[in-house]
Amino acid sequence: MRFRKVNSSTSSRFLHIDPISDLKAAKPLSLTPKVSEDAKPQHMAASVASSNIVKWNMSITKHMRNGECESALRLFKSMPRKNCVSWNSMISGYLSNNRFDLAHQLFNQMPQRDLVSWNVMLGGYVKNKNLGAARLLFDQMPKRDVVSWNTMLSGYAQNGHIDEARRIFDIMPVKNEISWNALLATYVQNGRIEAARRLFELKESWAVVSWNCLMGGYLKKRMLAEARAVFDRMPTRDKVSWNTMISCYAQNGELEEARRLFDESPVKDVFTWTSMVSGYVQNGRVEEARGIFDEMLVKNEVSWNAMIAGYVQCKRIDLARELFDAMPCKNISSWNTMITGYAQNSDIVSARSLFDCMPMRDCISWAAIIAGYAQCGNSEEALHMFVEMTRDGERLNRSSFTCVISTCADIAVFELGKQIHGRLVKAGYESGCYVGNALLAMYCKCGSIGEALDVFKGIAEKDVVSWNTMIAGYARHGFGKEALDFFKMMKDFGIKPDDVTMIGVLSACSHTGLVDRGMEYFYSMKVDYGIVANSKHYTCMIDLLGRAGRLDDAQDLIKSMPFEPDAATWGALLGASRMHGNTELGEKAAENIFVLEPWNAGMYVLLSNLYAASGRWRDVSEMRLKLRDTGTRKVPGYSWVEVQNKIHIFSVGDSTHPDSARIYAFLEDLELRMKHEGYVVATKLVLHDVDEEEKAHMLKYHSEKLAVAFAILNVPTGRPIRVIKNLRVCGDCHTAIKLISKIVGRSIILRDNNRFHHFTDGICTCGDYW
The missing domain is CATH 1.25.40 (Serine Threonine Protein Phosphatase 5, Tetratricopeptide repeat)
Structure with missing residues (x-):
């Protein structure tokens, strides 16, 4: 064999491998000492030669099993004699190493082929999902055995061509158990249970695996009575038969029947016991589950984890921790369950302590601790953990993305949210409804309804949550007409409104003063959509x-x-x-x-x-x-703004910020310019019994004004300013920010605890109606 190199001065890099060319030119590798043929009787020479071929073939097979295709090829080329087994070993080896093209070349060059050669190549075509080539080869075969037929049958079945698989089955000259079971399993796996039953009845006797397959098909369709009928008719039952029925009864809440079968079962293994434990846990009967768990002589990780999860679900975190500490075979799922349990019970300190002790973490571990911080209101630490997760090199899954996007939404960190969105797109999760809805909520809560609309358009399959999020988003932003337009589109697309939809619709009417429309929707929703108020x-x-x-x-x-x-x-x-x-x-x-x-x-x-x-x-x-x-x-009032991925928080009269002097000076200048535009301080809004001058001073440095001033000074021109306040914006600040937007020529978006205000050129989208 000849190799053609590129850049001989560097390490060798082979561009082309030809397993056939110049076979005669290859130098044989010496595997055994040479023995003079003249010194041996003829029959001994033949025996030695045969023995040598076997050794060569075994060496080729060994190299192929180790993935050493080139070494196997060198041996093959060096063989003084080759038989069909030699060629077949090479072809099979190439196929097992996913070198289909090389296997195909060798097969075409074979001097003669046996049935194994044809079957090996046929299996290769099927494995490569090239059913057209497989069928062509099958039709060319000079001889076929039951293996050939079963290979074609399985090829069609595994690729969803069920009817073609049945046609092969019907014309097979000889069928064995594999043929019958392959077609039966195909019908079951594709939900064609009646076809499976008819096929089952065609054969007079079946192995227990076939009975189990049919029973499993009924259970997959949740046809418990039919599955039980098959179970009762079985001439013999194995552990799979018993465990399948017991598990299914337990998972479907029929615990008494599951227990009856469990007690009757002649062969109980750890899977049988675990099915009962899991069944009781899933149905909220944790004490009974614990009784069975304590009876188990041998416990596996699944049974331990099922019990721990059961205690977590019923908020007995103390008992869950006792089991966790006693568990001799903790796996990553055990740790994740406990961390999630602590987080759900608002014990984030214990959750973090366990997290830090974990010998190994996965994306579920990170998602659990991030969600825990978010649920406890510690959004900043949740985002910090997300950053640590990415530094740790852990792959982000849908749950991680959704959790951190929701956290960004809660504290309205728009810039970080956009960066995470970019990573999410690269990961290929954007079009999914689950993550897409989280993105919708994030953009709506961060004040960017336009980008929320872009995400909405990109969701492949929108559900009622998608539509509800947009309707509520438009309502909170003061775009009542757009919210109601979305409501109409939702109905036009055949999506049935639910009670959440109508809350969004009524809110849209409320925020925009559409009293008559709101009354109409309220009194007709029971008749039109079956929704009780x-x-x-x-x-x-x-x-x-x-x-x-x-x-x-x-x-x-x-x-x-x-x-x-x-x-x-x-x-x-x-x-x-x-x-x-x-x-x-x-x-x-x-x-x-x-x-x-x-x-x-x-x-x-x-x-x-x-x-x-x-x-x-x-x-x-x-x-x-x-x-x-x-x-x-x-609750003290405060406002915050995000600048360059950092949150800046302000309270009324705040002088702790490093930029305080600059902010206050800028506000003094703005106030003079606002007064020139006709601004009068609304002292009547100060709800303290003090003089007018002090009232004016108290209004002058409200937290939202400080945040807006800081953002104008630090957010580049041309980009919207986004400010969040934990309470309702005061009337004086609302008037002032309208004028500021006109004076500085900036778009200012303010989110308070009730709604959004979009200030542009002296006008607010709320129309002063909030």
Whole structure:
């Protein structure tokens, strides 16, 4: 054999291998001492030659098994004599090493072929999924045995050509158990259970594997009665038969029948016991599962993990930890289950402690700890762990991506979210509905409804969550008309609205003052979509009517509710009362809230603000005393902005930021320019009994103004400014930011705890209706 090299001065790199050319020119490799043929009788010479060929063939096979194709080829070329086995060993070796082209060349060059040669090559075509070439070769075969027929049958079956497989089966001159079982398994795996049953009945006697296959087919279709009938008819049963039926009964919640079969089973192995443990755990009967678990003489990882997961699910994390510590054969799933359990029980310290002790981690481990931090409200640490995960070289899965995208959405870190989106696209996950919906929510919560729309268009199969996210997103951003347009498109695409859809629709009407449209949707959703209004729908309607000043109608709707109103419903009425200065109605709403949620600081603040707006300072003081007496603390207001992947947080009058001097100087300049545009400080919004000058000073450095000023100074021109506030934006700041957007010529997006405000050229998308 000749090799042609490139760049001989460097290490050899072979471009072409020809296993056939110049076979005669190759120098034979000496495997055994040469013996003079003249010194031996003729029959001994023949025997030695035959023995030598066997050794050569065995060496070729050994090289091929080790993946040493070139070494095998050198031996093959060096052989003084070759037989069919030599050629077949080479062909088979090439096929097992995925060198199909070389196998094909050797097969075509064979001086003579036996049945094995044809079958080996036929199997190679089938393995390579080249069924056309396989059938052509099959038709050319001078002789076929049952192996040839079974190879073609399996080839068609494994590639989904079930009818063609059946045609091969029907014309087979001889069938063996493999032929029958191959077709039976094909029918079962493709859900054609009736065809499997008819085939089964054609054969008078079957091995137990065939009975198990048919029974498994019925179970796959959840046809338990039919599967049990097969089980009862079986002439003999093996461990697979018993375990399959027991496991299926257990997994489908029929634990009494599973236990009955379990007690009858003559052969119980660890799988039998584990099926019972898992069945009881999955159906919430953890104590019974523990009883079976304790009876087990031999326990495997699956049974230990099933019990640990059972205790985690019923929030008995202490018992789960006891088992975990006693487990002699912990695997990565055991660690992940415990970490997830701690995280779900808000014990992130214990979760992190276990995580740090893990001998090995996978993407599920990282996703669990990231989700744990996110669920506990520690979004920054969740994102930090995500960065550590990428540095650790761990492959990101859908769960990891979804978790970190949701975390970005919670704290509105837009730039990092976009970077993660880019990585997600490279990983090929973007078009999936699960990850796509997380992206939709992230862009909506980060104030980029346009990019959310782009993601929505790219989701291959949109579900109701996809549509709901866009409807709610448009509603929160103040684009009520677009939200309702999406609602119409959703119905046109045949997606049935659910209760979440209607909350989004009613919110869209509320945020844009579409009272009549909202009333129409509310009263027709039971008839049109079969949706019964729940407390959230009623709260939307109270908010809608209240914002529009129809407080009497809002009260009447509360009285007509088929269930007692909750704190959120009364809160909507209290908010509307404050907006329209109706102190009496506000007090009534607040009294109901304090009964339901005496710890709700926000409602004390709302009523206090209502009193302050009416000049009732004594009542304001009483509210503050009640707030103190209940041990409830008012949530401090703060705002934050993301600049170059870093979060900058501001509180009212904040002077701790390194850029404070520059920010305050810039705000002083902005205030002068705003006053030139007609800005007047809304001192009436200061709900403290102080003089006008002090009120103006208190409004001057609200957290959202500081965040906006810092962002203008640090976010490049041409890019939107995104600011988040944990409470509602105050009216004075809303007026000021409108003017600032006009003065500096920047688009400013402000997200408060209720909705989005898009400020551009002195106008807000809320239309001052929020």
